[in-house]
Every structure is written in structure tokens, then in C-alpha cells.
Amino acid sequence: MNDRVLIFDTTLRDGEQALPASLTMKEKVQIALALERLGVDIIEAGFPVSSPGDFQSVQAIARQVKNSVVAGLSRAVDADIDACGEALKVAERFRIHTFIATSAIHVDSKLRKSQDEVVDMAVRAIGRARRYTDDVEFSCEDAGRTHIDYLCRMVEAAINAGATTVNIPDTVGYTIPSEFGGIIHNLFNRVPNIDKAVISVHCHNDLGLAVANSLAAVEHGARQIECTINGIGERAGNCSLEEVAMILKTREALVGLRTGINSQEIYRTSKLVSQLCNMPVQANKAIVGSNAFSHSSGIHQDGVLKAQNTYEIMTPESVGINKNTLNLTSRSGRHVIKHRMQELGYQESDYDLDTLYSNFLALADKKGQVYDYDLEALVFFDQQKHQQ
Numbered sequence: 001m002n003d004r005v006l007i008f009d010t011t012l013r014d015g016e017q018a019l020p021a022s023l024t025m026k027e028k029v030q031i032a033l034a035l036e037r038l039g040v041d042i043i044e045a046g047f048p049v050s051s052p053g054d055f056q057s058v059q060a061i062a063r064q065v066k067n068s069v070v071a072g073l074s075r076a077v078d079a080d081i082d083a084c085g086e087a088l089k090v091a092e093r094f095r096i097h098t099f100i101a102t103s104a105i106h107v108d109s110k111l112r113k114s115q116d117e118v119v120d121m122a123v124r125a126i127g128r129a130r131r132y133t134d135d136v137e138f139s140c141e142d143a144g145r146t147h148i149d150y151l152c153r154m155v156e157a158a159i160n161a162g163a164t165t166v167n168i169p170d171t172v173g174y175t176i177p178s179e180f181g182g183i184i185h186n187l188f189n190r191v192p193n194i195d196k197a198v199i200s201v202h203c204h205n206d207l208g209l210a211v212a213n214s215l216a217a218v219e220h221g222a223r224q225i226e227c228t229i230n231g232i233g234e235r236a237g238n239c240s241l242e243e244v245a246m247i248l249k250t251r252e253a254l255v256g257l258r259t260g261i262n263s264q265e266i267y268r269t270s271k272l273v274s275q276l277c278n279m280p281v282q283a284n285k286a287i288v289g290s291n292a293f294s295h296s297s298g299i300h301q302d303g304v305l306k307a308q309n310t311y312e313i314m315t316p317e318s319v320g321i322n323k324n325t326l327n328l329t330s331r332s333g334r335h336v337i338k339h340r341m342q343e344l345g346y347q348e349s350d351y352d353l354d355t356l357y358s359n360f361l362a363l364a365d366k367k368g369q370v371y372d373y374d375l376e377a378l379v380f381f382d383q384q385k386h387q388q
């Protein structure tokens with residue numbers, strides 16, 4: 001089986017719909033171009049029927065992005081699909097992504113239709129989207145809570161109707177990895193035409209399992225992951241792009257799968273999205289949080305100074321961060337202080353390490369983190385004392 005996992009980014013659709021204030025068209029284009037540079041395979045640019053502004057943004061992105069497929073979202077209704085087709089037709093390569101809910105909860109309470117009617121609507125929608133493009137994705141909304149028999153039936157019908165990608169969303173982030181992996185496994189065993197389409201997954205993070213569920217899915221044969229930068233999206237967000245990309249890169253020898261992501265663009269893209277979306281990244285966020293490559297314990301600091309991989313499973317440079325940071329606190333050892341003084345341009349003869357270290361500990365006990373300017377001040381005051 002092919003080992004390439006496609007990355008479908010929905011920062012501008014699922015991510016954007018969860019923001020308190022919408023992005024401007026210029027900001028959306030800026031993010032789309034950053035995603036293209038990052039090596040995203042498919043960029044979901046928006047939901048064209050939702051507003052004239054969204055239509056125009058999708059169109060502008062479709063015009064400017066050349067190296068990624070540009071996708072637009074539509075419900076399984078004609079007006080949505082036509083709006084997608086219209087907005088996207090200026091693109092070099094585009095995809096129409098249409099969806100309908102398949103779980104009993106949604107079919108009965110939201111759509112108020114029979115299961116047969118919902119299959120018919122999906123088949124019709126896919127057929128209509130195929131009039132515009134041969135790249136059509138169909139999503140079974142709330143697949144995570146859909147009965148497996150009905151899910152198999154829907155996936156088979158969608159592929160027969162011409163869907164080239166079939167997406168299995170865990171819309172409400174309810175499943176756990178063994179269960180979600182099992183759903184994908186079942187689809188591969190039970191749907192006769194499954195090899196005619198790419199199976200995709202779209203996991204939400206309500207239980208903090210979006211990344212783990214996506215990983216379980218690709219281990220069972222899915223070959224597209226839908227995700228967002230910094231994991232932004234509805235409620236607790238979506239699967240985080242930087243996390244899945246770095247899992248597959250760092251553990252490639254074990255998992256045996258790869259993406260086309262240019263990992264050195266990750267940090268830059270994360271910062272851009274955080275700033276434009278006004279969504280700060282938590283300090284301890286994997287891969288892109290400000291603490292992701294910073295070491296505080298003296299034992300760890302000593303370890304990374306001797307060999308970086310003692311406490312780093314990937315290098316900061318591999319995600320586009322200049323270097324790791326060693327936080328100077330009362331847990332830091334003499335070795336780290338000496339190293340930092342060297343980095344600041346001091347020779348060992350410029351200061352007395354024993355004195356500096358004991359002054360440093362006294363200060364660290366009072367103020368917590370000690371900064372470079374504190375160290376330089378300690379050296380300066382000690383030199384002054386000796387000159388008097």
C-alpha cells in the first residue's frame with residue numbers, strides 16, 4: 001500500500017469558522033500562500049455559499065495558489081455545489097467537498113429524513129459536483145457515531161457515484177483511537193469498491209484525541225488527514241497539522257508513512273496563523289509552543305549541552321525554530337552558566353565562576369527566571385566591587 005499521507009488543511013474553513021472575528025480576504029490569501037509554501041496537498045479555502053465575502057476569498061485563493069489543490073465546502077444541495085464550482089473554476093486544480101450527516105442522531109433529529117433519502121441526496125450531490133470537476137470529496141458528517149452498516153453502505157454509494165475521496169469525520173471528537181482505527185479497518189474489509197477512492201479522516205479534539213485518532217486511522221489504511229494549523233477549529237479544535245506531520249516524520253521508521261510537509265516552514269506558519277487569527281498558542285503546545293524546545297531542569301540542561309538528543313526527539317531547526325533555549329533558574333547548574341557566558345561573549349578570565357554561580361543562585365531563588373541581562377549585571381557588579 002502507498003506510504004504517502006495527503007495533508008488536507010482546513011484552517012481557513014473549520015479553523016476560521018471558530019474565530020471570534022472573521023479574517024479579511026487579504027489575510028486569508030496570506031495564510032493560503034503560507035500553507036502552499038508549507039507543502040499542504042489540499043487547502044480548504046472556505047464555504048463559498050456562506051457569504052459573498054467567503055465566495056470572493058475562495059476565488060482569490062483559487063487564483064493565486066498554484067501548487068496545492070484548492071477546495072471549497074458545500075452541503076449536499078445544488079446551490080452550495082454551484083457556488084463552489086463558480087468560485088473555484090479559476091484554479092489550476094480544485095476540489096469540491098460536499099457532505100451530509102450519516103449518524104442516526106443527525107439523520108433523525110437534524111435532517112429529519114430517512115436513511116434512504118440521505119443516501120439519495122449524497123449520490124445526487126456527488127453527481128452534480130462531478131459536472132464541475134473530477135476531484136470530488138464526500139464527507140459522512142458524524143461518521144464517528146454512525147452505525148457501521150449504514151456507514152459502509154454510504155461509503156460504497158459515494159464511491160459508485162464518483163467521489164474520489166471519502167472522508168470519515170469524527171465530528172464531535174467522541175471516539176477513542178482503538179475504536180476509530182476499528183471503523184477504518186471495518187470500512188477497508190467491508191466496502192467492496194474502497195480501493196477506488198482515497199479514505200480521509202477529519203477528527204475533532206473534544207476529548208483531546210484528534211491527533212491520536214488520525215494516527216490510528218492512517219495505521220489502518222486512511223491516506224488523507226484533515227487538520228489545521230495550531231489545531232484551531234470548532235469547539236476544542238481539529239487535529240493539529242504540525243503534530244501529525246512531526247509524528248509521521250519523527251517516527252517514520254516505526255509507522256512507515258510520510259507527508260509532503262516541508263517541516264522547516266511549520267513554526268513560521270504557526271506564528272502567522274496565531275497572529276492573524278488572534279489565537280495565542282499555549283506555551284506547552286507540542287511542536288510550536290514557546291516551551292516545546294526549552295529546557296528548565298538542570299539535569300536536562302546538562303544533558304542537552306552534552307548531546308542534544310538526550311532530551312530532544314527532534315531538533316528545533318527541523319520545525320523552523322532557530323535553536324533550543326535553556327531557562328536559567330535555580331535548577332540550572334554551573335555548566336549551563338558557563339556555557340551561557342560563552343555565548344554572551346565572555347572569556348573564563350573575565351569573571352569568577354564560583355562567585356557568579358553563587359550570586360546567580362541567590363538571585364534565582366528570589367526572582368525565578370534569570371535573564372542574560374541579569375547575568376551581565378552580576379558580573380559587572382562583581383567587577384566593580386573588586387575595583388574599589
Ligand code: KIV
Nearest residue numbers: 099139141142169171
Ligand atoms: O467536522 C465535520 O464533520 C466537518 C465536515 C463538514 C467535514 O467539518
Ligand code: ZN
Nearest residue numbers: 014171202234
Ligand atoms: Zn469539522
